[in-house]
Amino acid sequence: xxxxxxxxxxxxxxxxxxxxxxxxxxxxxxxxxxxxxxxxxxxxxxxxxxxxxxxxxxxxxxxxxxxxxxxxxxxxxxxxxxxxxxxxxxxxxxxxxxxxxxxxxxxxxxxxxxxxxxxxxxxxxxxxxxxxxxxxxxxxxxxxxxxxxxxxxxxxxxxxxxxxxxxxxxxxxxxxxxxxxxxxxxxxxxxxxxxxxxxxxxxxxxxxxxxxxxxxxxxxxxxxxxxxxxxxxxxxxxxxxxxxxxxxxxxxxxxxxxxxxxxxxxxxxxxxxxxxxxxxxxxxxxxxxxxxxxxxxxxxxxxxxxxxxxx
Amino acid sequence: xxxxxxxxxxxxxxxxxxxxxxxxxxxxxxxxxxxxxxxxxxxxxxxxxxxxxxxxxxxxxxxxxxxxxxxxxxxxxxxxxxxxxxxxxxxxxxxxxxxxxxxxxxxxxxxxxxxxxxxxxxxxxxxxxxxxxxxxxxxxxxxxxxxxxxxxxxxxxxxxxxxxxxxxxxxxxxxxxxxxxxxxxxxxxxxxxxxxxxxxxxxxxxxxxxxxxxxxxxxxxxxxxxxxxxxxxxxxxxxxxxxxxxxxxxxxxxxxxxxxxxxxxxxxxxxxxxxxxxxxxxxxxxxxxxxxxxxxxxxxxxxxxxxxxxxxxxxxxxxxxxxxxxxxxxxxxxxxxxxxxxxxxxxxxxxxxxxxxxxxxxxxxxxxxxxxxxxxxxxxxxxxxxxxxxxxxxxxxxxxxxxxxxxxxxxxxxxxxxxxxxxxxxxxxxxxxxxxxxxxxxxxxxxxxxxxxxx
Numbered sequence: 175x176x177x178x179x180x181x182x183x184x185x186x187x188x189x190x191x192x193x194x195x196x197x198x199x200x201x202x203x204x205x206x207x208x209x210x211x212x213x214x215x216x217x218x219x220x221x222x223x224x225x226x227x228x229x230x231x232x233x234x235x236x237x238x239x240x241x242x243x244x245x246x247x248x249x250x251x252x253x254x255x256x257x258x259x260x261x262x263x264x265x266x267x268x269x270x271x272x273x274x275x276x277x278x279x280x281x282x283x284x285x286x287x288x289x290x291x292x293x294x295x296x297x298x299x300x301x302x303x304x305x306x307x308x309x310x311x312x313x314x315x316x317x318x319x320x321x322x323x324x325x326x327x328x329x330x331x332x333x334x335x336x337x338x339x340x341x342x343x344x345x346x347x348x349x350x351x352x353x354x355x356x357x358x359x360x361x362x363x364x365x366x367x368x369x370x371x372x373x374x375x376x377x378x379x380x381x382x383x384x385x386x387x388x389x390x391x392x393x394x395x396x397x398x399x400x401x402x403x404x405x406x407x408x409x410x411x412x413x414x415x416x417x418x419x420x421x422x423x424x425x426x427x428x429x430x431x432x433x434x435x436x437x438x439x440x441x442x443x444x445x446x447x448x449x450x451x452x453x454x455x456x457x458x459x460x461x462x463x464x465x466x467x468x469x470x471x472x473x474x475x476x477x478x479x480x481x482x483x484x485x
Numbered sequence: 486x487x488x489x490x491x492x493x494x495x496x497x498x499x500x501x502x503x504x505x506x507x508x509x510x511x512x513x514x515x516x517x518x519x520x521x522x523x524x525x526x527x528x529x530x531x532x533x534x535x536x537x538x539x540x541x542x543x544x545x546x547x548x549x550x551x552x553x554x555x556x557x558x559x560x561x562x563x564x565x566x567x568x569x570x571x572x573x574x575x576x577x578x579x580x581x582x583x584x585x586x587x588x589x590x591x592x593x594x595x596x597x598x599x600x601x602x603x604x605x606x607x608x609x610x611x612x613x614x615x616x617x618x619x620x621x622x623x624x625x626x627x628x629x630x631x632x633x634x635x636x637x638x639x640x641x642x643x644x645x646x647x648x649x650x651x652x653x654x655x656x657x658x659x660x661x662x663x664x665x666x667x668x669x670x671x672x673x674x675x676x677x678x679x680x681x682x683x684x685x686x687x688x689x690x691x692x693x694x695x696x697x698x699x700x701x702x703x704x705x706x707x708x709x710x711x712x713x714x715x716x717x718x719x720x721x722x723x724x725x726x727x728x729x730x731x732x733x734x735x736x737x738x739x740x741x742x743x744x745x746x747x748x749x750x751x752x753x754x755x756x757x758x759x760x761x762x763x764x765x766x767x768x769x770x771x772x773x774x775x776x777x778x779x780x781x782x783x784x785x786x787x788x789x790x791x792x793x794x795x796x797x798x799x800x801x802x803x804x805x806x807x808x809x810x811x812x813x814x815x816x817x818x819x820x821x822x823x824x825x826x827x828x829x830x831x832x833x834x835x836x837x838x839x840x841x842x843x844x845x846x847x848x849x850x851x852x853x854x855x856x857x858x859x860x861x862x863x864x865x866x867x868x869x870x871x872x873x874x875x876x877x878x879x880x881x882x883x884x885x886x887x888x889x890x891x892x893x894x895x896x897x898x899x900x901x902x903x904x905x906x907x908x909x910x911x912x913x914x915x916x917x918x919x920x921x922x923x924x925x926x927x928x929x930x931x932x933x934x935x936x937x938x939x940x
Contacts, residue, residue: 426529
């Protein structure tokens with residue numbers, strides 16, 4: 175386990191960011207101590223906290239194996255040799271890091287509700303919280319802000335200040351634009367083992383699903399966090415002409431006659447999205463603004479769901 | 486200012502009020518807001534109509550109201566009324582053959598006519614004199630036609646409509662010798678249509694023209710076996726004036742002109758030349774399409790009841806400037822008289838059958854004598870009955886202007902300008918409406934943009 179990560183998440187250390195970091199201080203304190211194990215064994219590499227596919231020489235004993243020609247003599251368990259007069263190699267599971275990339279959807283549809291920016295704030299807090307958890311677990315963490323007017327990519331880093339940089343990037347971003355998210359996901363997924371997509375999937379959902387499926391097939395751990403505002407599920411009963419912020423020309427009358435049809439259509443779409451992501455092997459979760467705190471969401475999302483060994 | 490057709494203005498005001506009301510009823514869409522999941526809302530139209538405290542598109546509304554009211558006012562034909570004076574006159578001047586003193590007639594007409602009054606000259610027909618009537622008054626001369634007060638009174642009623650707007654009350658002035666022949670059965674009833682008294686100015690009447698009233702005997706130019714010659718012989722003792730009855734067929738060259746030769750001599754002498762052909766066409770008459778039979782004919786008070794076979798009729802054109810001196814019992818003219826030189830020419834289309842006792846019947850002999858009487862202008866005018874004149878004068882006061890209708894053909898000088906104003910407002914409305922629509926679209930986009938910026 176990579177220790178010593180907690181000191182980079184303390185709110186007291188982020189005094190140079192001023193109010194920008196105060197918003198996340200409580201969250202960072204709350205998620206301290208949470209671990210986020212990989213859903214499957216990870217590839218070998220730099221020693222870390224996650225179970226590796228490689229057998230290594232760590233202190234965590236797994237099993238013995240008869241010595242074969244070519245094995246390193248230093249890995250022979252001499253005490254067992256003395257007792258049994260047979261040469262055995264002591265095997266142990268290797269531990270490795272899991273580079274994690276948080277992809278935040280910064281398109282205009284995330285700036286909703288307009289008054290509170292609830293979707294974007296929740297997405298940003300979940301992203302920062304998960305990044306902090308991953309960083310506390312010793313994993314390199316990066317951030318990709320996509321879907322908006324300008325994409326921004328912070329490559330996964332293990333240094334102390336990476337959370338600081340992520341907060342600064344998130345805090346200075348205002349959701350706008352309607353760029354496609356899928357290309358940024360493909361770019362961000364390079365050389366990472368875990369990918370977290372935080373989005374409302376109101377843009378290029380089909381393309382995102384295709385990219386995610388390909389990443390899962392390639393052995394990556396993909397999380398899809400669907401951010402939904404309560405007003406989207408249950409819009410106000412007052413009649414209104416609603417416009418899509420990503421394409422203002424799309425204006426529809428949300429009135430009593432159309433409200434039920436809207437609720438039904440949106441619900442069916444959510445179910446289809448969840449089903450498609452689940453079928454693709456993506457860890458799909460729903461984050462509804464106002465129903466859960468970011469801390470609770472982070473805790474729910476980081477719960478170990480069993481370890482599977484990938485071929 | 487007066488409106489000739491105020492209904493149009495009232496209608497336009499009603500339409501203008503409706504336009505203003507519609508501008509206070511605005512069609513609204515529900516408030517606009519962002520919803521990222523708007524694509525899941527079914528595409529339907531949603532508009533609501535609600536009253537507004539301020540009119541939508543104030544400039545467009547004003548232009549529309551201006552257009553409608555201006556058009557309505559133009560169709561209402563406004564006219565600017567001249568200042569009214571207390572009294573105006575309608576002066577009827579008799580220029581018929583009844584007038585004997587032309588100078589007196591002119592003086593009386595000049596005395597009673599003032600600027601702004603209506604002047605009507607009448608004989609058998611009446612005509613309203615427009616423009617500078619003063620010049621006309623100095624040139625009026627009596628015609629040879631019989632006067633008709635009925636025609637003059639009808640024209641007076643029409644002329645009153647033209648001067649009613651210039652005076653509070655109207656006075657009818659009739660300058661005439663008031664002969665009996667100028668009254669007819671309709672005169673009293675037409676006179677009763679004038680709601681006021683009439684001032685009668687009597688001028689010198691026609692007198693017996695000793696030069697024109699030639700004394701002589703009745704002669705006939707006919708065959709010896711002509712039945713009319715017998716009637717003429719029987720009537721000759723009762724005829725003291727000079728008259729010649731010509732039974733010869735009308736020569737083609739003579740046509741309808743004044744006769745020559747013996748007849749011409751008779752005309753110059755002031756006698757009557759009676760063209761009474763036995764079988765050919767009388768002067769001025771045309772052959773009837775279908776000959777028919779009529780049961781009698783009457784001249785003045787002398788009638789003859791007998792079957793007459795009619796072959797000729799007098800068309801309307803032939804009656805112009807002529808007097809009908811005999812009529813069939815069905816009212817159709819049977820004989821006419823036309824002035825000719827010093828005498829007159831009578832055209833008689835009455836067949837005299839050679840079979841029967843018509844020629845010797847006393848009523849027919851008297852009828853022939855009537856056809857041979859002196860020419861009308863060679864006789865003295867018979868004054869009208871005093872009661873007829875009194876009824877013509879009436880007893881009430883001046884006629885108020887109210888009962889007279891304004892003429893319907895008056896032109897409004899303001900109407901073309903008002904129509905132009907309406908057209909100009911309509912064209913301006915097009916541009917202003919288009920600009921307002923563009924502004925509305927820009928405001929809608931600005932509202933969403935503002936919301937997006939706030940987001």
